Amino acid sequence: MTCGINNSRVLLAHGDGGLLSREMVRDIFLKYFNNPLLGQLSDAAVFRLKGEKVATTIDAFVVDPVFFPGGDIGKLAVCGTVNDLAVSGARPVYLNASFIIEEGLLLTDLEKIAAAMAEACVEAGVAIVAGDTKVVPRGHADKIFITTSGVGIVPDGLDLGYHRPEPGDVVIVNGSMGNHGLTVLTAREALGLEGALKSDCAPLNHTIFHLLSGCPGVKLMRDLTRGGLASAAKEIAESCGMDMLIKETAVPVDREVRGAAEMLGLDPFYLANEGKFLAVVTAGEADKALELLHESIYGRDAVIIGEVRAGRGSVYLQTALGGTKFLDLLAGAPLPRIC
Template sequence: MPTHNEDIVLLAHGDGGRLTHELVTGLFLRHLGNRVLEAMTDAAAFPVGEGRMAVTTDSFVIDPPFFPGGDIGKLAVCGTVNDLAVSGAEPRYLTAAFLIEEGFPLADLERVVASMAAACRDAGIEIVAGDTKVVGRGHLDRIFINTTGVGVIPAGVDLGYHRISPGDRILVNGNLGDHGMAVLATREGFGFGDRLVSDCAALHRITGRLLAELEGVKLMRDLTRGGLATSAKEIATSSGVDLWLSETDIPVGAGVKGAAEMLGVDPLYLANEGKFLAVVAPGEAEKALALMRADELGRNARIIGEVKAGAGNVFLKTALGGTKYLDLLAGAPLPRIC
């Protein structure tokens, strides 16, 4: 059955005229409307409070745009919030720019925008500015979203490679690889059922609690593209120390573990969208672990390793008693996972 023009995004939706106005007011503002956005000015004006301001920007091109546990809209909000959160910032505002292929179903666009609105409500933030561009069929794949996030870093928060020292403990807030494997399974139609669900979630509340109650949080990183192994290597290289990780302490769910073994994929290199690594002073590691486990997003948190003097290497103590060297992700085994 042919698709009616009123059911899909047209090039005219991006030309700045009547259809653009209808799209902005009838769809975007209906879901995302707030005092700042509804002013419809060329630039949003808003308070940021005391402290240092943090700004991050990201683009989301995930394939497929809908997956178990989320979609490109939820991912765009949570991914941007998490970049602010692991930098020590309290997320306040987002902008969102939509690049849409002509022919994209309006029902799917509304589903994405509604998902973004729900994620913003859950995170307690607002989208205060946006843009929409429509391109011809075949010029991009369905829908891409670019976001910018603005947050405030409270006075006294100091995270960075310069603070890491031998003896510090390394923690993660839960099972690794859920997002990357869920997206891969959905894209390729592997049929793992509901065992593989993305961990897409906003982390600012759990990271904020750690920073509010502990002085020994040295660094945090969200474990997105390249997974735990790549992030650990980047941290080791930038701080000039070695990281020693324990394979038996690294949490990986049974579904991800089984699928990874079947497909020959290493879970330590799989992307995550609701997991972060924290480097914490040894005297506060156990308290940090307890704080993580008290949060819904940290129920399976673990201490997975230790910082030692070295020259920027990452070593994995394997379950068989050997030692494995971990390096940056090479190649792109999971393209377009965020």
């Protein structure tokens, strides 16, 4: 079932970053808005403006609850946009922020959110330079929604893109999977499973550019947000026209996340992250890439989890038992309002 004429209404699953999300983008938005930049469906659009190579991106944040262990909607809005620019090779410079506020929101909560945004901006080294606010009646929103856009500068000579990966390249992630998604879900449902669970929400631009400055073998990066590692890997494989092999035992998953996910019947590979990225690196520079990542607080747990192989866009998971299974886009398990 697609989001075309056979699907008359939007479902929550259309917002989970998986199969239905992709079909909605393809069948509606690309149908009317498609152009060479948008058609790449990357984390940010990269183009030249008066000789300068720049990147721009935009994202809306509707996370529920707005406050969660490890962050809040304000920190998330800044980090999400900064990270989309960074994995596209851009040094984030300026952000814009738009707020839809529901009547009745506590002004003290609004101030906490603004303070968290300011703190995240300081850590990332960016500034919010334009914004807008709208207030809607009670029941016409849910506390607060934030949309942030950003612009960054891409260094000359840096080339990241789906055209670059080749068979033999290694796949690296900078840390454990699923922390953000599971933290938000358990906080929302008040399941009492939080314990040590904490969102990984963080600005990754300094970590990423420390990597890029010392490792020219980085070919491609992706932010592992909605749909998690599995969906991002599948999108990369399809866009590159190559296969990817991921070793299940090599992918880091915190004990608390693994235990809670098993209890809830969830797969950490499909859970959202807000401080994790995937990098495709030439095999000869893999050790250097890990060395550079381990020097950063947001990369100290970086590991190689697999490799690129010749193929047609499939992602294979080598399981702990020695078997192999396919990883595909998230489908049929909506995880709404994670970011």
